[in-house]
Amino acid sequence: MSKIYSVGIIGYGLSAKIFHIPFITDTARFKLDAVVQRTPKPQDDASNDYPRTKIYRSTEELFNDADIDVVVISTAPNSHFELASKAMRAGKHVLVEKPFTPTSDEARELVKVAEQNNVLLTVYQNRRYDRDFLTVRKLVSEGSLGRVAEFETHFDRHRPDMPTAQSWKTDPANYSAVFDLGTHLLDQAVYLYGLPKRITGFVGSQREGNTIGLEDSFTALLHYEDGLMVTAKAGVVSPETDQLRFWIRGTKGSFKKFHLDPQEDQLKNGLRPGQENYGEEGESKHGILTTTSEGGMTTSKVKPVESKGYTTFYDQFAKALDANDAKLLPVDPGVSADVIRLCELMRQSSQQGRTLDL
Known part of the structure; x- marks a missing residue:
């Protein structure tokens, strides 16, 4: 048993x-x-x-x-x-x-x-188990996009006013968007492509009246050996009804996805894993795949990869515990340490106004 x-x-x-x-x-x-x-x-x-x-x-x-x-x-x-x-x-x-x-x-x-x-x-790093990211990973791994030249991953929202509720997330000494949303976006990039060769960072605030120096926004450019450029971006001034999540462009095609994975909002609204429609989003929110051929370009909607969502993280954790094997962990803490180092370099790059080698 x-x-x-x-x-x-x-x-x-x-x-x-x-x-x-x-x-x-x-x-x-x-x-x-x-x-x-x-x-x-x-x-x-x-x-x-x-x-x-x-x-x-x-x-x-x-x-x-x-x-x-x-x-x-x-x-x-x-x-x-x-x-x-x-x-x-x-x-x-x-x-x-x-x-x-x-x-x-x-x-x-x-x-x-x-x-x-x-x-x-x-x-x-639960967003490795977002269904849209799992879909991206499948498209990249099976070569549907060809050689990827640009990979954009976004977590933009329209929250232009300074937060009024006091918590550690409103304390500049303890909070930065780089170490919050940034760890999700950079983790996904490193999970797919490994560590970049160089990084360029822009870190600061998009809000007016931010007198306390809270870092609420960032853009990171990850430069890879083969010419791949990854853009990881989070902002708080983005008045869009359809927020861009992924835009990936390769030699054979591109994939564009709007809206965040629905699990977080569903959980906050009381829906629980295993219940009907958990993790599901309507077809209107499915990503768009554009592919090239001799006859031109064609577009189609991509149904997200089937997944149990964040439950998969705990399922995999149990397997690692059963075997007492760190290689089976859902997230390697050494990779997470690398991601924290990227966050540090992003801030350093922004402060110094230059691209940094890893």
């Missing part, structure tokens, strides 16, 4: 409620056994939502719980290094929410701690 892994999650905010617990409970190989929530409120109390789950007020209680196999860290990024280190030294396997760590040095140190303690460590 397959082992069921007991999971303890640190933090009970949006990340835990929307991006982890629904998939932990949807995956037969995991059981939500404990939640660390330091300061519950009457309308936000994990003990009310999960009365059969152990509720702890400190991380030490969780680390000392011999029943816990896996610790999920869903707290602010500046706490990731310390919490992951302590959890792994307590013999727990660890899943860290993105961004992995604030610095690439910390990320590489965590990889060493995992190896030293014979535990598995992975990072929640």
Whole structure:
């Protein structure tokens, strides 16, 4: 009989409620056994939502719980290094929410701690399991686009006003769009093509009245040996009804996709994995493939790749745990450390006004 892994999650905010617990409970190989929530409120109390789950007020209680196999860290990024280190030294396997760590040095140190303690460590780069990205990956791998010359990946929104709600995401000392949305976009590029040869970055703010220096927007150009140019971009001034997500151009064709993968919005609206229409989007939102031939160019809509969505991440994590094999992890933490290094170089490039070699 397959082992069921007991999971303890640190933090009970949006990340835990929307991006982890629904998939932990949807995956037969995991059981939500404990939640660390330091300061519950009457309308936000994990003990009310999960009365059969152990509720702890400190991380030490969780680390000392011999029943816990896996610790999920869903707290602010500046706490990731310390919490992951302590959890792994307590013999727990660890899943860290993105961004992995604030610095690439910390990320590489965590990889060493995992190896030293014979535990598995992975990072929640869940957008590898967006159906539109899986579709892009299929088109690229099967050669439908030929040799790709330009690859654009966007996460643009129209939010021109400064946020009023106070959180770590409104603190310039703890937040940058580069380490938030940027880690998703750069991870997808590195997953497909590996590390670039050079990087050019533009980081700053598109909002008026941003007196605190919050980095809300960026553009990164990744220069590859074979001439491929990857553009990764996120902005907050983009008044479009159809936001561009992917635009990929190659010698045999191009693929253009608008709108984000629907899973995040569906989860926020109460839909859960396994329910009808989860992960589905209407045909009107399918990407457009344009291909060249002797007779000219033809266009067609591309049905997204079939997928269980973010549940696949946890399915793959269970396989890695079963074999105690880091090679089977859904996300290699070493690659995530490389992505954090790219984020650092993007900011450095922007500050210095020049293209940097890796």
